[in-house]
Amino acid sequence: MLVALPLAAQQRDTLQTSPQDTISKAPIHLSSALVVGAHQNKVQNALMGVNYLRPEQVRSIPTLFGEVDIIKALQMQPGVSPGVDGFAGMMVRGGNDDQNLFLIDGNPIYQMNHFGGLFSAYNMEAVRDVAFYKSSFPARYGGRLSSVVDINTKPGDPQQYRGAFSIGLTSANISVSGPIVKDRTSFNIALRRSWFDLITTPLMAIANADTKADGERNTASYVFTDLNLQLNHRLGRLGTLSFTGYFGQDRLGGETDYWSTGTVKPENQYRDESDMGMRWGNLMAAAKWQLPVGDRWLHSLTLSYTRYNSTTTIEETSVQGEKGTESYDRSHIYREMFNGIHDVSLRSQWLWTATEHTRVRMGVDYVFHNFQPENSKERSTEKNLLHPHVNQSLRAHEAAAYVDGELHPRAWLKMMAGFRLSGYTVEGKSYVQAEPRLSANFLLSDAVSFKAGYAHMSQFVQQVSNAFISLPTDYWMPVTRTHAPQTSDQFSIGAYYTYHNRWNVSVEAWYKRMNHLLEYKEGFALLSQSVGWGDKLTPGRGTAKGIDLLIEKNFGRLAGYVGYGLLWTDRRFAEINRGRAFPSKYDNRHKLNIALSFRASKRLELNAAWTYMTGNLLTLSYEVYDQATGTNPDAPGGRYADPISYVDRKNNYRLPAFHRLDVGINFYRFHKRSKRTSIWNLSFYNAYSRHNPLLLIKRDSYDYVSQQDGTTERKTRVGFKSLSLFPIVPSLSYTLKF
Numbered sequence: 001m002l003v004a005l006p007l008a009a010q011q012r013d014t015l016q017t018s019p020q021d022t023i024s025k026a027p028i029h030l031s032s033a034l035v036v037g038a039h040q041n042k043v044q045n046a047l048m049g050v051n052y053l054r055p056e057q058v059r060s061i062p063t064l065f066g067e068v069d070i071i072k073a074l075q076m077q078p079g080v081s082p083g084v085d086g087f088a089g090m091m092v093r094g095g096n097d098d099q100n101l102f103l104i105d106g107n108p109i110y111q112m113n114h115f116g117g118l119f120s121a122y123n124m125e126a127v128r129d130v131a132f133y134k135s136s137f138p139a140r141y142g143g144r145l146s147s148v149v150d151i152n153t154k155p156g157d158p159q160q161y162r163g164a165f166s167i168g169l170t171s172a173n174i175s176v177s178g179p180i181v182k183d184r185t186s187f188n189i190a191l192r193r194s195w196f197d198l199i200t201t202p203l204m205a206i207a208n209a210d211t212k213a214d215g216e217r218n219t220a221s222y223v224f225t226d227l228n229l230q231l232n233h234r235l236g237r238l239g240t241l242s243f244t245g246y247f248g249q250d251r252l253g254g255e256t257d258y259w260s261t262g263t264v265k266p267e268n269q270y271r272d273e274s275d276m277g278m279r280w281g282n283l284m285a286a287a288k289w290q291l292p293v294g295d296r297w298l299h300s301l302t303l304s305y306t307r308y309n310s311t312t313t314i315e316e317t318s319v320q321g322e323k324g325t326e327s328y329d330r331s332h333i334y335r336e337m338f339n340g341i342h343d344v345s346l347r348s349q350w351l352w353t354a355t356e357h358t359r360v361r362m363g364v365d366y367v368f369h370n371f372q373p374e375n376s377k378e379r380s381t382e383k384n385l386l387h388p389h390v391n392q393s394l395r396a397h398e399a400a401a402y403v404d405g406e407l408h409p410r411a412w413l414k415m416m417a418g419f420r421l422s423g424y425t426v427e428g429k430s431y432v433q434a435e436p437r438l439s440a441n442f443l444l445s446d447a448v449s450f451k452a453g454y455a456h457m458s459q460f461v462q463q464v465s466n467a468f469i470s471l472p473t474d475y476w477m478p479v480t481r482t483h484a485p486q487t488s489d490q491f492s493i494g495a496y497y498t499y500h501n502r503w504n505v506s507v508e509a510w511y512k513r514m515n516h517l518l519e520y521k522e523g524f525a526l527l528s529q530s531v532g533w534g535d536k537l538t539p540g541r542g543t544a545k546g547i548d549l550l551i552e553k554n555f556g557r558l559a560g561y562v563g564y565g566l567l568w569t570d571r572r573f574a575e576i577n578r579g580r581a582f583p584s585k586y587d588n589r590h591k592l593n594i595a596l597s598f599r600a601s602k603r604l605e606l607n608a609a610w611t612y613m614t615g616n617l618l619t620l621s622y623e624v625y626d627q628a629t630g631t632n633p634d635a636p637g638g639r640y641a642d643p644i645s646y647v648d649r650k651n652n653y654r655l656p657a658f659h660r661l662d663v664g665i666n667f668y669r670f671h672k673r674s675k676r677t678s679i680w681n682l683s684f685y686n687a688y689s690r691h692n693p694l695l696l697i698k699r700d701s702y703d704y705v706s707q708q709d710g711t712t713e714r715k716t717r718v719g720f721k722s723l724s725l726f727p728i729v730p731s732l733s734y735t736l737k738f
Helices: 007-011 030-034 055-059 070-075 196-214
Strands: 050-053 100-104 127-133 147-153 162-167 171-181 185-194 216-234 240-259 270-293 297-320 329-355 358-380 394-410 413-426 429-443 448-459 461-463 476-478 486-499 503-520 537-553 558-573 590-599 604-613 623-625 644-646 658-671 676-685 693-698 701-706 712-717 720-724 729-737
Touching: 050 055, 050 070, 055 070, 055 127, 070 127, 070 147, 196 216, 358 476, 394 476, 503 558
Parallel strands: 100 147
Antiparallel strands: 050 127, 127 147, 162 171, 162 729, 171 185, 185 216, 216 240, 240 270, 270 297, 297 329, 329 358, 358 394, 394 413, 413 429, 429 448, 448 486, 461 476, 486 503, 503 537, 537 558, 558 590, 590 604, 604 658, 623 644, 658 676, 676 729, 693 720, 701 712
């Protein structure tokens, strides 16, 4: 007898096998439950707030520079605020960007962006499917408060070789899959590399040719690379062995060089050189052994290593005069700042199919963390350095045990119950968190259901930033003796309707409260390394509530969806905003997304996506205290003193509403003899060139008024100028599948 699990389990399970793997002579074939289904039936599924995406769905959404991007597709889901136009931020249901767990085949990565967030670190050519959780979190997931993005990569084809090549405005991509030993060992490898450097290098060379005579030279370079690798080997009755590898890295560099020219006397000659470089990225390697035990048990053992690091180097050299003379002087300074994380983890997981309607998942996880925050090295010709070498290291141990149960006690009732017990030890202090999860599906008919759910989540690491974009200088830190783990409680209810699983309608109302959130104290974000991490931050709490509506049509020549999100989210910190509550920066009250795909013919496909969103919030100073006194101009508070800004409350100004239309056209050509498919894509990001403000820049101006006593009084006028990043951006790409 072949058992079909609910589609949630079909789409994603910690214990994954390929569709071909089955357990012979077993009355219940476990692997058959792991075949990816074609559609989602949210009416029958017990989970809430879960979406599954396939690569073809992601590719149908036009994006910036034509880069197919998973994160940009997830940003269009209701309940997800993208943050800044064009960037890969994700604030899910009122949470922060660091509260999202990103996984590749169940293994976490810490930095999921390239180029400050313009592109995500996920290569679509390596992706088989994506599971996105924002409400009903299975107990096997832990460590974040807001969402889980679990990406399953493509296994190698054990029968024949396949491949794909694509090139666009920003990067090139190649992937190859096939057997190493037919029907036994297979591989899949995907490599992506940007080619900004191939453009900037000749342009900089041309510019330097013009400025060389003036004693000036500038260079700049940026490149990102990511590599995905998966190996699979079948052991027959002993199960399967698999290896998953990921490498992603960004490199940014720039150099300036100035020197004396002409007939300058030797004692007046000079040369100033400055070189800056940044490098950041992830490395992940995981080995997994899956073993069927009897007819109803499947065991998985995974050993993995994850590394994230970021390094910034600055080197400055200044030379005066001619070497060998009294006027000669040379100074040199080298600074290196780096931060990183090294994780080693071991996971043991079990799947027990007790009956046709009862499945239980259980497991234990252990992770050893080695954090290296805010480290630095410094060398200089000056001998009086205060901190020539700073090497901080924090070691932490994280362990968890969990159990999940899928129950179907009545024909009209399906339940998913789970419990996770998490522990974290750092600096000699231990934290233990109990995390219950429960969701229930009440089936009113085959087409209509009502659901309710609750989830308690804990987070033991955090990344705090005041920047608008993802920066490699933003580092992760664990909980400390003074800062307890972040926690959240989320309550959800929802109603679901499906018409033959072709039209799907869902509406979910939710409420979330968050405790022990961390933010920089006012005025502390840019302090030097002499101020410790714990002294810069202040704990607080937050609440969020909203409604998510999603209407999907997944059949016919015209397919797509409409998503609407209604959101309220606020924060309260004792040392921020005078202890008063304030709305979150990404309190986007209304968010509407419409995505459509029309297959005009076998060779032509049209795509469009429109987004509307209430603007982000900023903190602005509408009033200033002018220190001008009309007396001594050189004294503090004199008539040339800078005015003092006054802010009445935090996040007191809302930017204008954001909206944007993206369109794309795909041209297909099928080669019957060679069995190849070529695809040309033409897309337009922000098709009607809407100037969506990113931020406001304050520009004070002054009026000078003559007084009767002969003095001059200065009056300050406050003004602002908006800054937008992306007008209409056309893109062209080519893909060949073979």
